[in-house]
Amino acid sequence: MIRISIDAMGGDHGAGVVIPALATVASRRPDIRFVIFGREDAVRPELAKFPELADVSEFVHCDVAIQMDDKPSQALRHGRGTSSMWNAIDAVKNGQADACISAGNTGALMAMAKFCLRTMANVDRPAIAAIWPNVRSESVVLDVGATIGGDAQQLVDFAILGTGMARVLFGVERPTVGLLNVGVEEVKGQEEVKEAGRMLREADLASLDYRGFVEGDDIGKGTVDVVVTEGFSGNIALKTAEGTARQIAGYLKAAMNRTLMARIGYIFARGAFNQLREKMDVSRSNGGVFLGLNGIVVKSHGGADSGGFAAAVELGYDMVRNKLLERVQADIDLFHSRNPQGQTSEEPVVGTGEEG
């Protein structure tokens, strides 16, 4: 049996989207159980519409619902112990659930998850992993905004964490991994990225296939299963891709409206356009996953519909079933036992020699 705790108050649509999603998932995964946290007045009426959930779920009333625009510090102050978000996370900590799903405010969710669950042994800081559509299928990109900056050891930890997630998601035993770097020739990238590359190459882990540096355009190409970077550039890459997709959608719409011929063409090709719109909608690729904590927390997109929230729940379920945390912890411990200070390389760090 796999037990999932649910924050039913998160997202733009709250319980009206969350509860139908749970009914869908329950019909597909007979061994799933839910602990649902939320305000009685919001959740009960929705639960009443899905009597089949009664046998597989438990509902716990919480007074507070974290708002989408609450600051993380505010949310912690007034939501600790009282909010559906906090209690859903706390259920993972106290063993009542195996994973937690919320469509709520990302900043608040990360602040509470860090505070409540703490980081895994040997991991300094958590990461948010995005599932990024590419021309082949999907890849895992992390960190997309949990931590700013990061040393080589942290990038290596992120590589191991992301690999664990990719293994579950894509069913590959030894996912391929790339470190995000810049390709302009005269600058060879950040020192910590280079050092992380050396560490990954020398460690030669059985669980991941390190393929070297990748550039921004390799994400969309699907060059590797896991793209590793620190949270500043990862967040900028994610937002830039979303912006570009929206920009092109705007161009497309304008182009299809400009002439009569184009409008006729649009009518014929409408089905194809609808498919395209789905593919282009980066925000539909659901499930930012918080990695590096003592517990699985999946952040569903705030605007997700019921299908999107169901996908996030099933991702959490799959990660529990595949023992993500245990496997990832074993890899991290192995790496740290081999490299106690995170220092594997005796080579001096060679400059580009072209400054000046």
Place this chain on the structure above:
Amino acid sequence: MIRISIDAMGGDHGAGVVIPALATVASRRPDIRFVIFGREDAVRPELAKFPELADVSEFVHCDVAIQMDDKPSQALRHGRGTSSMWNAIDAVKNGQADACISAGNTGALMAMAKFCLRTMANVDRPAIAAIWPNVRSESVVLDVGATIGGDAQQLVDFAILGTGMARVLFGVERPTVGLLNVGVEEVKGQEEVKEAGRMLREADLASLDYRGFVEGDDIGKGTVDVVVTEGFSGNIALKTAEGTARQIAGYLKAAMNRTLMARIGYIFARGAFNQLREKMDVSRSNGGVFLGLNGIVVKSHGGADSGGFAAAVELGYDMVRNKLLERVQADIDLFHSRNPQGQTSEEPVVGTGEEG
């Protein structure tokens, strides 16, 4: 009269694209003069096709052509003094030309430009500015890969440099400026970005309208005229946007081929699709401009056609005509005279208080 030095050997197509472009520009700008550097056997036959260039250009033979895959250090070693690229840059240094245009290897061009021209007074490191299409029109994004990392003062310098370019490009007296940052709430961005924001706000320069932080998706929205960041995240943003555009073009092609109805629709809407393809092709937005050096260097895209190279030449021309360097130097000097150490703020740097 405005004199432009041309590296005729750069890019995927060399003189075959460069020389026709010069003929086009010469017909549109009667006061332009060219000094063309390249190999005799490659350039002379092309020049022979455009006799109208004889009156407005001078040709100088150079033995060496820098290859697109030469490493910057290699290029400097075998190309200094001998290559068309070096001589085109050197023409700016020795006053023979007002600006230099090359479609050659970016890394080599930057290495040579830094070595030959050196950075402007009070500027530590140069930037590469991209012209980025957005839903409104275009914006200037810098640095997209000249320098990795950078302190607050450097970001302020980039803001001033980018503003100067935007003023020429868009004809606005006081361009709007944003600092690229992350929006996830629990992390408030890099310290140097925050400090640069404080410095720009307090300086309140007459030449630029500082609008605060922007996120990755603001680039495509055209929220500000100038987006400022250091070269690592800037390069990743640029490459990610290119990758996303290519990925969506692939989806679109596949969608339009999938069903008979879609293929018929495509035939009707072909004109619209061709327009769309042009808009989506980020690489067509020509003209990476090197800023912060004692001279104007415009890098045309390596794959640019004759129209693209002509656009790069005209951009160089416009920047000279608008006295870009003088205006930007005045702003930089003004800023540095007011803030000798780049330290304007007495406020302590406040942490987010949410780590842990």
